[in-house]
Ligand code: FES
């Protein structure tokens with residue numbers, strides 16, 4: 001039994017300790033905004049916040065999360081989240097959309113730490129998130145736009 | 153405008169459903185009429201045979217016959233309807249139409265399906281007529297209610313008015329449902345367009361930015377079991393025997409069954425299914441497998457290129473022209489197998505209850521998958537429902553004439569037996585090792601140049617599998633998808649011979665974003681660039697001089713891109729080099745110029761200029777997005793991607809650690825110009841992809857003198 005907080009609510013998970021957080025979120029909690037893309041920490045589609053830091057949920061065993069606080073796309077809020085998601089919609093970043101929850105999580109993670117990221121900062125923070133539709137031009141632009149809104 | 157006497161608008165508590173006469177030789181029209189019956193649908197029932205639904209809450213929902221997996225058909229089809237309807241963009245919604253070949257056929261295919269960048273082209277008149285019909289009926293309803301002449305009524309931004317009275321679509325929906333449906337409603341003259349040609353936000357961006365968009369993998373049914381299948385890592389191998397004792401010990405695993413596709417593990421959760429699968433012991437039967445390595449296949453292709461071939465195109469006598477040329481240039485290009493790797497791996501949900509089945513799937517040919525389930529389970533077609541879901545990318549992967557995913561999920565249900573619900577999940581490993589690849593391909597080329605620098609002869613021999621063989625698209629003889637782009641080039645070459653050698657491999661081939669153009673654009677545009685260089689000609693001017701008189705659209709995009717990039721004939725400036733490529737695919741014309749530098753022996757692409765002519769630009773925002781994405785998709789591929797069969801045929805790349813995707817730091821800036829055109833719209837999902845490879849290769853050659861012959865660049869030792 002692992003007890004943790006997911007999007008502000010306490011959850012007790014009766015799952016084998018090695019169950020990846022990704023499948024616990026999706027199959028047990030029906031938080032399906034977090035996506036599966038590779039299962040080996042290569043694509044970032046499964047990115048969530050664990051204690052405030054972006055983490056690949058596909059390689060995070062629930063047994064390591066006792067007392068942790070998990071934030072998923074469904075529970076995302078705050079100024080950075082709002083700025084990022086508005087910017088995403090404003091310039092139509094998503095194509096197929098499958099990677100975008102993870103992209104948004106990583107972008108919010110970046111802006112929470114750095115409100116005025118350079119292109120290089122964006123590369124460093126976002127290089128773990130694959131977009132097979134290659135929406136990268138717009139991801140970069142939307143992060144800059146969101147940063148501008150936050151500076152606003 | 154003629155008016156059909158039969159009342160085809162359907163009233164219900166929830167509003168208005170409009171069926172429209174399809175411009176398809178009467179067959180679909182009668183199909184629509186039959187499906188709509190006499191307009192007496194049960195309350196609340198929405199006829200699944202319509203394109204438009206107007207609800208009392210004033211929303212207009214466009215039923216998209218084309219699946220949405222990123223290329224924007226929901227937004228595009230909705231734009232066409234909204235334009236003719238004079239709707240306000242904010243009231244427009246879009247959702248998937250159900251599976252029905254009669255009503256929702258792709259007019260380019262004759263059956264329901266998406267692909268070949270045809271969504272907008274085949275829907276252009278159909279969706280506009282659907283919108284125009286709806287508008288006409290709303291106007292008639294208002295005229296009747298207000299007792300005024302139709303001619304006095306205006307429609308603007310979703311409001312119907314005659315100067316005195318006004319009403320929203322929602323308010324008129326029920327009354328409009330009682331009006332006669334026009335058969336051939338007049339559509340607007342392009343000069344009257346207010347939405348078409350302008351940037352508009354996409355209808356699905358919000359749900360795809362906040363995690364609420366629903367894909368197949370997000371479907372959960374009561375009592376559902378998740379199923380993963382153990383498959384061979386050598387293509388074509390089959391299960392000889394297996395031991396599932398350890399797998400069955402895994403908590404959560406409820407069953408293990410052999411199915412034609414491999415060994416299926418059924419579990420109460422995905423995590424348990426994966427653990428169970430890992431615990432399986434399987435012996436494989438290799439008798440039907442492809443056990444050659446990629447290098448062995450290439451060696452065989454080289455042999456085959458010397459043998460019998462099928463003529464694909466002939467002009468003059470290429471062989472003699474080349475043999476007597478001043479300069480003879482030869483090249484052989486090798487293209488690897490490629491996986492599509494859509495971001496959402498393949499999946500499907502199937503629920504069977506009391507002789508009825510319901511499917512949820514990102515089905516690109518939905519009637520094919522529905523048919524497969526119907527057949528495998530031995531059900532009556534009317535008892536099977538297909539829900540076409542949003543899909544996390546396809547790039548051709550979900551366009552399955554064999555309906556292998558429908559067959560697989562049905563086989564899973566059948567093996568387990570009885571009622572239940574199953575979710576089939578492919579992992580990335582399944583995706584990359586599971587065949588349905590862009591075929592491995594060889595181009596052997598020869599060109600001749602005379603003393604004045606004119607190209608006098610051109611030979612190209614292509615060796616690869618046929619993608620369409622055995623599908624409903626097979627017309628026998630030459631498979632044009634094997635050589636498209638290598639034939640009917642826009643250049644005026646006096647002597648030309650293009651041949652095709654058909655190879656048979658037990659590796660299922662499939663169309664991959666831009667199909668044959670994935671390799672033909674590279675081979676032809678790199679080889680041409682090399683010939684121009686040997687002839688001492690400028691890559692842009694040399695191409696312009698070679699273009700046929702009728703290649704005006706090619707000329708326009710090339711001139712435009714040269715202007716955008718400030719092309720002055722200098723191929724190398726400081727540490728930056730520039731390369732160009734021009735390629736038409738799916739009747740969309742694209743020219744690209746790239747700026748490249750050498751980042752430690754590997755090309756870094758800084759900037760891409762692209763000029764596109766896709767006819768009427770329905771939504772420039774979506775067109776730019778597709779060109780940007782198509783460029784990124786093609787660039788990652790030529791730099792990094794090969795699915796290599798190693799010794800014994802073992803697929804070497806099993807996940808994204810070795811099948812490396814383009815990442816954000818490798819994405820160039822992209823500047824797109826769209827040519828102003830009145831021609832009928834053509835697709836943009838694929839045509840941005842073909843030119844990027846050759847443009848980068850041409851720039852790289854200018855910079856380093858190297859011209860990769862075996863792709864990707866990483867493979868060529870770059
Ligand atoms: S699914 Fe977790 S990183 Fe790809």
Ligand code: FES
Pocket residue numbers: 094095096097098099100130131132133134135222495544545
């Ligand atoms: S939007 Fe399709 S993978 Fe990113």
